[in-house]
Amino acid sequence: MSKKNEIPEVDIVIDEQKGVIREVKQPNLRSKAGHERRVNTGIYILLVLISVIWLAPFVFLVFQSFRSYATEDGGMVAYLLPKQWSLDNYRWLFNDPKSNFLRWYGNTLLIALFCAVIQTVMVLSVSYTLSRLRFKGRKLIMNVVLVLGMFPGFLTMITLYFLLKQLGLTQQGAIPGLILIYVASSGMGYYISKGFFDTIPKSLDESARIDGATRFQVFLKIIMPLAKPIVIYTILMAFMAPWGDYVFASYVAFGSEPNYNVAVGLYRWVNVNDYQGYFTRFCAGGVLVAVPITALFLALQKYYVEGVTGGAVKG
Amino acid sequence: MKKILALVLAAMMVLSMASFAAADDGYAGNLKIWVAEATVEFTKAQVEAFKAAHPEYANMTVEVLPVGEGDAANNVITDVEAAADIFGFAQDQLARLVAANALMDVEPENAKVVAAENDAGSVAAVTLGETMYAYPMTCDNGYFLYYDKSVVSDPSTLEGIVADCEKAGKNVYFEINSGWYQTAFFFGAGCTLTYGTDNEGAIVSSECNYASENGVKALKAMINLAKSPAFKNGSSISAGSDIGAIVDGAWDSNYAQEAFGENFAAVKLPTVDGFQLGGFGGFKMLGVKPQTDEAKMAACDALAAYLTSGEVQLARFEAVGWGPSNLAAKSSEKVQSNVALAALADQLQYAVPQGQYPNDYWSLATGLGDDVIAGKYNDLDDAALLEVLQNFQNTAASYVTAK
Amino acid sequence: MNDLDYLKLTGFSKLGYKLKKFFTGIPGRLAGALKGLGLWFVKLFRGIGSALADLGSTFVHGDWKTKLSYLVMGFGSCARGQWGRGILFFLFQTVFNLYMVNFGVAYLGKLNTLGTIETYREGRKTVYGDNSFFILLYGVLTLFFVLAFLYTWYMNVKQNRVSEQILKSGKKLKSTKDDLKSLMDEQFHKTLLALPTLGVTVFTILPIFFMILVAFTNFDATHQPPSKLFTWVGWDNFRQLLSSDNASYGNTFSQVLLWTLIWAFFATFLNYFLGMLVAIMINKKGIKLKKMWRTILVMTIAIPQFVSLLYVSKMFAADGLINSFLMRLGWISTPLPFWTDPVWARVTVIVINVWIGIPYLMLIATGILMNIPADLYESARIDGANAFQMYKKITLPYMLFVTGPYLLTSFTGNINNFNVIFLLSGGKPLSLELSGNAGYTDLLITWLYKMTVSDTNYKLAAVMGILVFLVCAVINLIVYNMIPSVKNEEDFQ
Structure with a gap:
């Protein structure tokens, strides 16, 4: 990764008279190296500064989550380091009968798993079709999706709520309801993986078709094995998104606390006045959500980079 | 079939x-x-x-x-x-x-x-x-003052409380951008703002005299409070930090006792600029x-x-x-x-029983409070403040549904 | 002005010329788009016209099986041995008829008034009357269904004509088994798109259509089904949101719109250039631990925003960590008004958005920078170019060329960037100068959310949604053709 993009330091020049490439004898060679070193030092300082800014909030969050609830109260405080480190908040999340945290966590995990599977199937179907199959109405579909995408997503919240309610998928049924609305329109997010399919040479399909394979077989046996990076990217995105959704999740599940997702539950702890002293619990809950997601993301970072880079280049 | x-x-x-x-x-x-x-x-x-x-x-x-x-x-x-x-x-x-x-x-x-x-x-x-x-x-849906006895020596004037907290590096919490807490100033100074409703809950009349000498007095008291570095906008004990004094309600009393410990104290609201803070009961x-x-x-x-x-x-x-x-x-x-x-009971003598208010009133009041906190009125003279309140009063009156 | 004239211009007037050309071109581009839309409608009506003509001629020339299929869908197919298709056609017709008789007709009939029977009390019991919401929703659904039916009916007739022709020419018709097979082969796109199309139709197109209609009703907190009826009011809501008399939101709307555009501009381009800069720094030769720096940065992508942004928002509060830290150091005597002063709040959300946005751009830029041919830099260096010149002449044009479409999508994406504003400032601070519960950092989309959730003012939210759509559409139309890298998509293959 790092080799290819390095810009070679050019201290050579083509000597046209002699027809050879020779190294330039630069009178200020030493000061140039010094300049280079100074630039690099500057960059290191900047990078360290950036890293501190980037990491500080997360480190603070972890600090707060370990503050002792018993001796230092669970509200906001103006100091950073806990006076007494403890696992009070975590213990409360797991053990206290009043805590629904595990339930919320399970809800979200369930939603995320279902989304990861169904949404991936939807996205791959659409992007494969639009990328590699030619049929009447293909352009029309792409234009319609483009136009639909310009409507703000929250516009239709009230309609979706009542549609789900007709199916019995609000409040107590909020979990399947949320899965349904997350995946139903997910085919519209086909751009990135279509960009990926576009790069696979068409000759592969054609030779297989000549050999008598059906389109379905081409899809399953030839394209899918090549599409591993984009499949993983799609799964990763589909899995991560439900963890952060507050708006739809709270709108669909309102009033039914056992059916919240983690985002709704934790958001309420800090933004609804009924909850006094829940700030450190929010931090602990936040850490428990962030750690596995971050670990997963970092582990699959490579595919993510391929996905966003490809998507950005192809629009 | x-x-x-x-x-x-x-x-x-x-x-x-x-x-x-x-x-x-x-x-x-x-x-x-x-x-x-x-x-x-x-x-x-x-x-x-x-x-x-x-x-x-x-x-x-x-x-x-x-x-x-x-x-x-x-x-x-x-x-x-x-x-x-x-x-x-x-x-x-x-x-x-x-x-x-x-x-x-x-x-x-x-x-x-x-x-x-x-x-x-x-x-x-x-x-x-x-x-x-x-x-x-x-x-008990009214508010009064919780304070830290070790910080605030005399809770009878807002000026004194603010000075004590500034000295101790503590915060004074008063949610002046809430239409609910804000009335402590206006009602205390002698203004009124009420709406009349019919049987079906529609707002049919309004009465407001914020655009008056008393209103200006109240607004100036808010502006002065907001100028203090100790002032913080808020009314939730657990969302605040370094609390010296906070205007809050009885629903937080259990939590307040835990938070302040042995320095816990609660009294009616103080006076400011010579008038007793009022508000809603x-x-x-x-x-x-x-x-x-x-x-x-x-x-x-x-x-x-x-x-x-x-x-x-x-x-x-x-x-x-x-x-x-x-x-x-x-x-x-x-x-x-x-x-x-x-x-609370002490404070309720000075408070007005809360009537009905249109939903728009609360965001209007938040607008006024946010403007005060943002310091927009810090340099205005009385005439200009009166104009601000006139504007407020006109908008408040516009929420009456025409029959 | 020809090319030579253009080249003679100085850098600054070159920019001026380009800008002038851009803005004078806007009406033309919009007109072009409208013309395109018009042509599309013409094509649509021509298509409908020729379909009607087809229906007529098929009926006249068709045999009795075909003629009966006008009444009983699928009859012709069954009679000719294509059982699978025939039964599907027939089933569809049966379901449609049942639906229309039992629900459809009733809802369509009430669509013009959206219900007239009021809710009333019978002693302590409440008896609900008409539900305007469901009348409108099922009314729209029924219209969709009718359109689908007409189309299917047309297909059913066409099917007969085609079958007749095939049989006349002496060939055999496809059997049901062949049909099923083709769904995995020639017709594979139908198989793959069936479910996604159904999902998008029911959960995106239907609701959007419904909300567009709501914009012309008085559906709000005081007209809330099931207890109250709502009805059609024409363009009143547009007037309330856009006109600038006292009780309307016109002034606030223009302020929020302006801020939305400013925000989208900074959120897009600031992130873009800073992200690129960071990528260049990390990728520079001689910088070690490249992977570590990248990993640290992408933490903000990985951690759910409701955790990170909520926490950061508290950090910047008047009594938050940053202010109390600075005050303890004695650097400031009053808290910095991050969330309370309008200008501060706007700058703060833009800056914190950089925190969220840089890593994303850094990853994209890294990928692209690697693809820039190294010899370009080499020859530039020989020509004596310094780092900045190389950036200006090579890196930037290349990046802009490749990421043009991305910039456009990200600009419209930022217009609808809900999370950052909602979690950080919630649109605050409010002001007497703004009305309708909007604050200085509110974007159109967060204002729309407030209207929906806190004010249950659906009619205005619907109008707002239409306006957001128009803003995005106009920007897309204006900018799309300028992007250098809008290439023919087949080029990639």
Whole structure:
């Protein structure tokens, strides 16, 4: 990764008279190296500064989550380091009968798993079709999706709520309801993986078709094995998104606390006045959500980079 | 097809007859209650007690869920059907709920009892026009001052409190961008802002004299407070830090005692610029939503009446510190001796019973408060401040629905 | 002005010329788009016209099986042995007829008034009347269904004509088994798109269509079904949101719109250039631990925003960590008004958005920078170019060329960037100068959210949604053709 993009330091020049490439004898060679070193030092300082800014909030969050609830109260405080480190908040999340945290966590995990599977199937179907199959109405579909995408997503919240309610998928049924609305329109997010399919040479399909394979077989046996990076990217995105959704999740599940997702539950702890002293619990809950997601993301970072880079280049 | 239809119709008739029959001997279906998180456990216990006392309701399934007074009204209005059958809410939402047809009027027999047993202000607060729409539950929805004895030496003037806190590097919390807390200044200085409603909850008249000498006085007091580095906008003890003093309500009293420890103290609001801070005295109430099933309606009526009865109000006070609106409960020794409630009672002499306000009023007041906090008026003279308030007053008057 | 004239211009007037050309071109581009839309409609009506003509001629020339299929869908197919298709056609017709008789007709009939029966009380019992919401929703659904039916009916007739022709020419018709097979082969796109199309139709197109209609009703907190009826009011809501008399939101709307565009501009381009800069720094030769720096940065992508942004928002509060830290150091005596002063709040959300946005751009830029041919830099260096010149002449044009479409999508994406504003400032601070619960950091989309959730003012939210759509559409139309890298998509293959 790092080799290819390095810009070679050019201290050579083509000597046209002699027809050879020779190294330039630069009178200020030493000061140039010094300049280079100074630039690099500057960059290191900047990078360290950036890293501190980037990491500080997360480190603070972890600090707060370990503050002792018993001796230092669970509200906001103006100091950073806990006076007494403890696992009070975590213990409360797991053990206290009043805590629904595990339930919320399970809800979200369930939603995320279902989304990861169904949404991936939807996205791959659409992007494969639009990328590699030619049929009447293909352009029309792409234009319609483009136009639909310009409507703000929250516009239709009230309609979706009542549609789900007709199916019995609000409040107590909020979990399947949320899965349904997350995946139903997910085919519209086909751009990135279509960009990926576009790069696979068409000759592969054609030779297989000549050999008598059906389109379905081409899809399953030839394209899918090549599409591993984009499949993983799609799964990763589909899995991560439900963890952060507050708006739809709270709108669909309102009033039914056992059916919240983690985002709704934790958001309420800090933004609804009924909850006094829940700030450190929010931090602990936040850490428990962030750690596995971050670990997963970092582990699959490579595919993510391929996905966003490809998507950005192809629009 | 017709046969199936006939079968379904027949089945439905049998079912509806069954439910008619049930009307006489209670109700055995489901019932949902929304109350503030702090009172969920308490309410569950009281529901059990209710079932024990009323055998006809013994088989009813009651679900108690934490939905705070702030959210309840919004949720009920969004979808009445999915909403709880009985829900707690604060007074300011009453007109909105009635206007959205989301509240059933109180059963006439119960209404008589409620009117006789509860504080007159709370009875007025649940009544629109001639109709009583909810059961008063508390009359502690007012605010007063909690402070740290080791920081604030004399809580009688706001200037003194601010100076003490500045010296100690502590914060003074006062949520002046809330239409609810803000009135402490305006009402205290002698201004009024009230709206009149009709039977259906529509706002039909308004009266406001903020654009006056007194209004300017109040606004200047807010501006001066906001200028202090110790001032913080807020009213939640747990969301604040380094609290020297905070204007907050009785619902936070348990938490305040924990947070301040032995330095805990509570009094009425201070004076500022020579006038006593006033404000709202409000109430929390239980409402019942309209039902399509009479037996269920009867069950809701009975349960709501029970949950707001004198004994239960007293028990609620003992459990979570909420001040009762029931006259007998209010005059009980325990309630009288509660520090926070005593401070509140002290403050309520200067407060105005809260009436009905249009939803738009609250965001208008937040706009005024945010402008003050942003320092927009710091350099304005009295004439310019008067203009600001005139503007405020005109907009406030524009919320009256033309008939 | 010809090319030579253009080249003679100085850098600054070159920019001026380009800008002038851009803005004078806007009306033309919009007109072009409208013309395109018009042509599309013409094509649509022509298509419908020729379909009607087809229906006529097929009926006249068709045999009795075909003629009966006009009444009983699928009859012709069954009669000719194509059982699978025939039964599907027939089933569809049966379901449609049942639906129309039992629900559809009733809802369509009420669509013009959206219901007339009020809710009333019978003793302590409430009897609900018409539900305007469901009348409108099912009305729209029924219209969709009718359109689908007409189309299917047309297909059913066409099927007969085609079958007749095939049989006349002496060939055999496809059997049901062949049909099923082709769904995995020639017709594979139908198989793959069936479910996604159904999902998008029911959960995106239907709701959007419904909300567009709501913009012309008085559906709000005081007209809330099931207890109250709502009805059609024409353009009143547009007037309330856009006109600038006292009770309207016109002034506030223009302020919020302006801020939305400013925000989208900074959120897009600031992130873009800073992200690129960071990528260049990390990728520079001689910088070690490249992977570590990248990993640290992408933490903000990985951690759910409701955790990180909520926490950061508290950090910047008047009594938050940053202010109390600075005050303890004695650097400031009053808290910095991060969330309370309008200008501060706007700058703060933009800056914190950089925190969220840089890593994303850094990853994209890294990928692209690697693809820039190294010899370009080499020859530039020989020509004596310094780092900045190389950036200006090579890196930037290349990046802009490749990421043009991305910039456009990210600009419209930022117009609808809900999370950052909602979690950080919630649109605050409010002001007497703004109305309708909007604050200085509110974007159109967060204002729309407030209207929906806190004010249950659906009619205005619907109008707002339409306006957001128009803003995005106009920007897309204006910018799309300028992007250098809008290439023919087949080029990639």
